[in-house]
Amino acid sequence: MESKNKHQLNPRISADCVIFGFDFNQLKVLLIEREPVEGFDVSLSLPGDLIFEDEDLDMAANRILNELTGLYNIFLEQVGAFGNPHRLSKASDQAWLKAVRQKPNERVVTIAYYSLVNMNDYQPQASSFAKTACWVSVHEINELAFDHFEIYQAALKKLKNKIKTQPIGFNLLPEKFTLSQLHRLYEVILGRTLDKRNFRRKMLKLKIVESLDEKQEGVPHKPSQFFKFNELNYNSLIENGFDNFGF
Amino acid sequence: MESKNKHQLNPRISADCVIFGFDFNQLKVLLIEREPVEGFDVSLSLPGDLIFEDEDLDMAANRILNELTGLYNIFLEQVGAFGNPHRLSKASDQAWLKAVRQKPNERVVTIAYYSLVNMNDYQPQASSFAKTACWVSVHEINELAFDHFEIYQAALKKLKNKIKTQPIGFNLLPEKFTLSQLHRLYEVILGRTLDKRNFRRKMLKLKIVESLDEKQEGVPHKPSQFFKFNELNYNSLIENGFDNFGF
DNA sequence: TTCGCAAAGTGTACAATTGACACAAAGAAA
DNA sequence: TTTCTTTGTGTCAATTGTACACTTTGCGAA
Numbered sequence A, B: 001m002e003s004k005n006k007h008q009l010n011p012r013i014s015a016d017c018v019i020f021g022f023d024f025n026q027l028k029v030l031l032i033e034r035e036p037v038e039g040f041d042v043s044l045s046l047p048g049d050l051i052f053e054d055e056d057l058d059m060a061a062n063r064i065l066n067e068l069t070g071l072y073n074i075f076l077e078q079v080g081a082f083g084n085p086h087r088l089s090k091a092s093d094q095a096w097l098k099a100v101r102q103k104p105n106e107r108v109v110t111i112a113y114y115s116l117v118n119m120n121d122y123q124p125q126a127s128s129f130a131k132t133a134c135w136v137s138v139h140e141i142n143e144l145a146f147d148h149f150e151i152y153q154a155a156l157k158k159l160k161n162k163i164k165t166q167p168i169g170f171n172l173l174p175e176k177f178t179l180s181q182l183h184r185l186y187e188v189i190l191g192r193t194l195d196k197r198n199f200r201r202k203m204l205k206l207k208i209v210e211s212l213d214e215k216q217e218g219v220p221h222k223p224s225q226f227f228k229f230n231e232l233n234y235n236s237l238i239e240n241g242f243d244n245f246g247f
Numbered sequence C: 001t002t003c004g005c006a007a008a009g010t011g012t013a014c015a016a017t018t019g020a021c022a023c024a025a026a027g028a029a030a
Numbered sequence D: 001t002t003t004c005t006t007t008g009t010g011t012c013a014a015t016t017g018t019a020c021a022c023t024t025t026g027c028g029a030a
Helices: A059-071 A091-100 A146-164 A179-190 A194-204 A233-239 B056-069 B091-100 B149-167 B168-172 B179-190 B196-206 B230-240
Strands: A009-022 A027-036 A043-045 A048-052 A073-081 A110-116 A133-137 A210-216 A225-229 B009-022 B026-034 B043-045 B050-052 B075-082 B110-115 B133-137 B209-215 B227-230
Touching: A009 A059, A009 A146, A009 B009, A009 B149, A027 A179, A048 A059, A059 A073, A059 A110, A073 A146, A073 B075, A110 A146, A146 A179, A179 A194, A179 A225, A194 B230, B009 B056, B009 B149, B009 B168, B026 B179, B050 B056, B056 B075, B056 B110, B075 B149, B110 B149, B110 B168, B149 B168, B168 B179, B179 B196, B179 B227
Parallel strands: A009 A110, B009 B110
Antiparallel strands: A009 A027, A009 A048, A027 A043, A027 A133, A073 A110, A210 A225, B009 B026, B009 B050, B026 B043, B026 B133, B075 B110, B209 B227
16 A cells, blocks of 8 residues: 555656766856757756655655756755746646646646765766757856756856855865966856965965875876875864854 | 645655744743653754645745744844655654654655844744643753754754854844843853944944933942944945955 | 976965854843 | 843954965977
8 A cells, every 4th residue: 555656656746956067167067958849949057857745855856866867866956946836837838738747737746955066077968858968158148948047047156155165075086186287276266266375375274175295197287196085084174063164 | 626735734844943032131932832642751843834735935934933933024144955765764753753643654855944033022822733731941952853953953043153243133022122241142142152242333334223202210339321233334334245244 | 408388396574264262241030 | 339131342372264476397499
């Protein structure tokens, strides 16, 4: 009796993910190219899907993330619920929903998440809800399906606030990285320039990065030192509140 | 055809409110006394209800708040969605749900909100979901129905963080208040003592309070100056990011 | 081989903010 | 008039933030 609900979809609740990546220059978001329907153009949307009846919300978001990227154990945090009764009722969205949902008129509340991935780890996967996915720079995102632009903005805002107080930026970088890369990452997320010397001083004083005995090779300029992220220190910072990262 | 959904309840989605108040001494939460059922004790829960099909999430939270307190236009902010598939399945909770819900087994995802009210404005109302409500001090809250304790903790955490960067504490106070009252408010929310002189200095420098030509009367000690909240300055601070309130 | 290029890496001085700390003033009540 | 209780005030030292420019390294082109 309970089991009849297992692995049935809940038609009223979905999860959507804003997946951030960093190519050492720009902050990017992984978006789905929605198939054009009935004379409407191709449009971009966030990856997302209805949840299963027996599935926790976080699990649903993890599933979507994993189906699309092949990755597990990725930084993932809830942004919030979006439930405007008319969030799916634009004509272009309705046309598309008619093609894929049993009840395209059904009101769906979505729970939004954002996650941070190292773009090098990403391997495109065939997934149930997406044929093609692509990384789009944040400053090129201007229109998305449904209310996804609003969701994306809320996620970016949350990321900005979070990175000011917790060292989560490492999730966007490979294990070895240079301080210049980290510096650039903070600049593109916060949307403003940060003084190089002050930035380095702060990172080194907080001891969340650790210098490696290894340098860049083959670059046409002074090679930079590689660093790694100091996990011990990170955990203690998270525990102790770590109220002021200082940006 | 669309209209058949109007004002029908959505059986899968609810909204719950963590309503904070301040009695000039302690931080309080407005809780519902759930009727005892079948040998289970009285228990406390957050005010909440299923949402209507044509109702925005924020509207649903506002409705719950208004039905319970009689208040409109109150500070209200989303905490997030809580959707553990087993969040309603404790025996005591099921016994209670059987008495009030058509499908007590239905999985319900709830969207949590927190709000800040001036306790003096509060007038208890008869509401569809509550016979009696009462203010409980935060340090006396230890067990709540469903997953409401978890929700309450998340709301309190959000309030703590928010008050560090934005001057929202005024929502908990009457129009005229003393700096000592504001000081105490910050202490009970943040859960630690704050130096009196440093606190006053900061508030006055930020210019979000404005001195009135009025003093306390009838108190058996030096009467204190009344202040009011400077709304102009507040808005500009909100606009300009106001990144560091400094606690 | 030398020169130019491009990015890495480094220190100092001044301003602003934080945090610690103690005593006089006001009014009510006894 | 004395006592009680809470208000209200200033300074100094330590820390943190901010602004700012030149040398170093290695590659590649001439």
